[in-house]
Amino acid sequence: MTSRIDWVRANCRLLLAIAEEFAATQPFHGLTIGTGIHLEPKTVALLLTLKTGGARLVCTGNLNSTQPEAVEYLRANGVDVIGDRTTDEREHDRYLRQVLAAEPHLLLDNGGDLFARYLDHRYGQLLGGTEETTSGRMRLARLRSQLARPILVINDSPIKQFAENRHAVGQSVLESFLRITNRATNGRNVLVFGYGSVGRGIAASFRNAYASVAVVEPDPVLRLEASFDGFAVPERTTGLRQADIVITATGAQDVITEADLDVLRHRVVLINAGHFPAEIAVDRIVADARVTGRRDGPEGITTLELTNGREIHVLTGGHMVNLGGPRPLGNSIESMDLGFALQARCLEAVACGRTSPDDVLVPVPSWINALVAEAFLQLYPG
Ligand SMILES: NC(=O)c1ccc[n+]([C@@H]2O[C@H](COP(=O)([O-])OP(=O)(O)OC[C@H]3O[C@@H](n4cnc5c(N)ncnc54)[C@H](O)[C@@H]3O)[C@@H](O)[C@H]2O)c1
Secondary structure, eight states: OOOHHHHHHHHOHHHHHHHHHHHHHOTTTTOEEEEESOOSHHHHHHHHHHHHTTOEEEEEOOTTTOOHHHHHHHHHTTOEEOOOOOOOHHHHHHHHHHHHHTOOSEEEESSSHHHHHHTTSOOTTOOEEEEOOHHHHHHHHTTHHHHOSOEEEGGGSHHIIIIIIIIIHHHHHHHHHHHHHOOOOTTOEEEEEOOSHHHHHHHHHHHHTTOEEEEEOSOHHHHHHHHHTTOBOOOHHHHHHHOSEEEEOSSOSOSBOGGGTTTSOTTEEEEEOSSSTTSBOHHHHHHSTTEEEEEEOSTTEEEEEETTSOEEEEEGGGSOGGGOSSSOOOSOHHHHHHHHHHHHHHHHHHHTTOSOTTOEEEEOOHHHHHHHHHHHHHHSOO
């Protein structure tokens, strides 16, 4: 029997094509790449592509997301993996420092963990690398002059913004709602907080699933865009009073709090799709005197009973819904194949000197976006 990792690898058409090319061109011959990114099936496909390009890999995961099957698979394929799944920040810090102790020539970072620690343990041969996230770019921005090496930011690519953040997250949040609750979306009132890339995709996916979708967004220009896209844009309390499903996608804190308890509808489902679990103040809601009972389960669903006789449901404890609940799959293979093709091409560009030392924390170069877009259109013909 083949594993899920084999299925993912076989479906990452861009990465497979890049691996074939890298096997001949060997862009990473003699180089070590240090990585600090989630160790799960899709990153396995990326890491093994880099290895085919001649790299020696020294890898660790991110806090609390390392999947044992991914570690086992990588080790069986000759990748040096440091540590296992941990929620302990000190242990995680030790793993990251062990990656840097190998003095990698290139770093593939997620959240700025490796580049920030590199400054405590500098060595001459670091050429540069990539940063996956906007939060990592913001964290590292104040260290720009000390880093002084090309670091290409994957999230700042239009391809990543529309393919993953908008389309793939929209689909996987809808998939997660259906999988966790087994309830229909048809005719339900859905209220989406935030109309950035993520909120936009969620609103569209639920509308496509026959829900009636409204958007709350403080930025008037984006609110106008939501309105032009055909969504209602009610004042937040009015929207909350009518909502059967509330989804936060803002990157902000305390979007839904105990102050909303009196207006929430009976049996409303509260869902967070934003990165941090602080968008819905679950702990404060649970501790509120108006909450008289709590039932946990089935997997991923918490039900709270209120003094006014209503019940509210919270999915996955307010953590990112598409990475929680039973058997979470995350975003689609195609979207990750695109994002990781950008990663592979950016690391190749740094390794081969196609970037300048001034490219510190810059977006993916437009020629790489064009290359990856052309390849996707060829390899996934419509
Ligand atoms: N679940 C996933 O797989 C996944 C994937 C990518 C990004 N994310 C996360 O989703 C979040 C949103 O990402 P994005 O790229 O759309 O961000 P963004 O900054 O482009 O958009 C967020 C929007 O929320 C609005 N907003 C802020 N506070 C608000 C409030 N209190 N009420 C209503 N709207 C508010 C902002 O005005 C902004 O327009 C981030 O936390 C991001 O890290 C999650």
